[in-house]
Amino acid sequence: MARKSRKFLLEVNGKIRSAFSIYEQSKGDLILNVKSHYTDHTKPQADKNGVRIIDNRYSIHVSMESKDNNLIKQTRTLSDGSQINTHLITSCIKTPSNFCPIFSRMMPDISDEHFAPTKKRGERIVLDSYKSAELTPIFAIFACSLKRRFVLPQTKNVWVAQFDFEICSIVILWLFLDCPSPAIGCLRPIATLDPDTIGGHIENSPSITNQRGGNEDCCLRYFYFQCAQYYNYLVNGTQLSVNPYFMIMQN
Secondary structure, three states: OOOOEEEEEEEEOOEEEEEEEEEEOOOOOEEEEEOOOOEOOOOOOHHHHOOEEEEEEEEEOOOOOOOOOEEEEEEEEEOOOOEEEEEEEEOOOOOOOOEEEEEEEEOOOOOOHHHOOOOOOOEEEEEEEEOOOOOEEEEEEEEEOOOOOOOOOOOOOOEEEEEEOOOOEEEEEEEEEOOOOOOOOEEEEOOEOOHHHHOOOOOOOOEOOOEOOEOHHHHHHHHHHHHHHHHHHHHHOOOOOOOOHHHOOOO
16 A cells, blocks of 8 residues: 655745645654744743754654554754654544644744755645735644544634544644744644653643543634734734643543
């Protein structure tokens, strides 16, 4: 069976640019690469040190050893050689119930040539078009069972796309904030942790041992909360919340 490879693109100021890509590995794991270029917001001191993200990926694992759960791992490699790793355990993929949030993303100005798509093979999917001097795209990515379809409730200004891969289905929500794209973007991951190890919730960690996700309404509440956070950050300079309750995705 041919492995699927998809590049998700945006038309920015009339030019095609990369937002992220998803491809299947030979063992069935799914890799999601987020195109990055600017300062890593998880380390405030990086703003002064000039530390940049050089590779940012999520891997959704088949996890054959578990009949109920899948491991989703994030690996961020920085220009100083360090790595930031988080992981997410979810039951949403092997059980056709809810949608598991993976991350939200405030896109930077990607009109730069750095974000031009590579020539590697893969299906090219242009999600939308806009002018970076006027709008800022916000994305949220979810994973779910192949048997689960995302039915968008009657709403405004939100777009949804769903794509099936061998081990799971990926749901993409996006909209545009009515303000210019910033030079520096922001990515906010979801993580799960062992309470015996960490002692409770930490930044962007809405559940402890298993992310059971939420239905469509929960996903929209999570997404709208993220959009409001990003808007206030861009317009008012408001600090992003470290543990918003809307990130608790259980319905």
